[in-house]
Amino acid sequence: MPEHKVGTREEFEAARQELLAEEKALTRRGDELARKRRELPWVPVEKDYGFETESGTRSLADLFDGRSQLLVYHFMFGPPYEAGCPVCSSIADTLDPNAVHLRARDVTLICSSRAPLDKLLAYRERMGWSFDWVSTVGGDFHRDLGFLYTEDELKPFFEGGIPPTVSQMAEACGTDVLGYVTEGPGLSAYALADGTVHRTYVTTARGLELAMPYYGLLDRAPLGRHEEGEDTHWLRRHDEYGTADPARPA
Structure with missing residues (x-):
């Protein structure tokens, strides 16, 4: 545990009240962004996407399953993968019970x-x-949203050198680095109105942290995320913590 400023209860309460005012302002700003997010223009989805499901091949409209709204998490699990991305798996741990x-x-x-x-x-x-x-069925659905990349598009990434964490995640998925980074994570939202599917929202990268609540909790722990300087990512699939070699797929 690193050294840290130690103070009195009174000093803590005074500093905490200042921070609380900023936290409340951030909450109000989040409410405003949520309103603006809902006000984005809807775009009709004109392409005829197909999906293999446990009930056979279905269209995007079929995936609403009788409801008017659909959220799709684009999970990094490409054709050459032997196991799902560990980070996407941690997100799925949150999505499932919700x-x-x-x-x-x-x-x-x-x-x-x-x-x-x-x-x-x-x-x-x-x-x-x-x-x-x-x-x-095919790659268009993920590709059209920016969650599938070609080798040419990835050249600048490879020219900059491969971060150790990327190699770690590729190995954990049972594929090579190119096979791993060809896929990308994301969340897309849809509305079904008058028989037409509309795309209403898309996000990726840190926009996905809403489904990674462990980061919000770590932000409130004494050491925070504490990831600086780490050559490998601490995150594992939930059934791999404590194993001898958690980076390898089961």
Whole structure:
């Protein structure tokens, strides 16, 4: 534990009240951004996407499952992967128990990946999840949203050198670095109105932290995220903590 300023209870309470005012301002700013997010223009989805599901091939409209809203988490699990991305897996740990509450508010939540459906369902069973997981028919669905990259598009990334954490995650997924970074994570949202599917929102990168609550909790722990200077990522699949070599797929 590093050295840290130690003060009196009175000093703590005074500093805490100052911080609380800033936290409340941030909350109000978050409410304002949520309103603006809802006010984004809706874009009709004109392409006829197909998905392999446990119920056979279905369209994007079919995935709403009788509701008017759909959230899709684009899970990094490409065709060459032997196991899902550990970071996406940590996100799925959060999504899974929330799906039932979202359904109560007219929202269907699913995951979408490009790996064959049998791989996805076997991994879902390993992880103990129950959300619906679909396999895209072709790569257009993820590609059109910016979550699938070509080798040419990735050249600048490779020219800058491969971060150790990327090599670690590729190994954990049972693929090479190119196979790993070809995929990208993301969240997309849709509304079904008058028989037409509209795309209403898309986010990636730190926009996904809403589904990574462990970071919010770490931000409130004494040492915070404490990731600076680490050559490997601390995150593991939930069934790999404490194993001798958690970077390898089961």
